[in-house]
Amino acid sequence: MMATYLTTEELSARIKYDIRTIRDRLKDSVLIEGRHYFRPFGGRKILFIWEQIEQDMFSAASLASAIPMTASRSM
Template identity: 75%
Template sequence: MQVALPASQASTYLTTDELADRIKYDARTIRDRLKDSVLLEGRHYIRPFGGRKTLYIWEAIEQDMAMHSHQSAAPIPLVGGGALHG
């Protein structure tokens, strides 16, 4: 029996290699440096059926990348009172 989820609840699951292709990072960097520090289990990835395979949740990753991108665009305050806009 198949259960259809509403479009708002549908998620796109990606393997490490598929995620690497989308965000232009090396798969090893994702596994060694991003996973469990930036990408968090339960939010950004799952391990279905208690197995070793990791599936990344694209919508959560995309949302957080955009959020952090907007935050980093803030001006840098200068000693003289001005601001540096990157």
């Protein structure tokens, strides 16, 4: 299977997130180098790995919906 590499602008358009939000996620270590993105030839440019990002987005969404909310107790 061949991976799809996206620039920050292309990823932004695909997932409908602002470019600044994506860059903040890089700083917050939500997007991990080597898993979600890489720097070709050791340069500054970043290419995102679409299939891995998509898989992790769906995993996080299904995990969040599987966790039941706790009932509040009156004291």
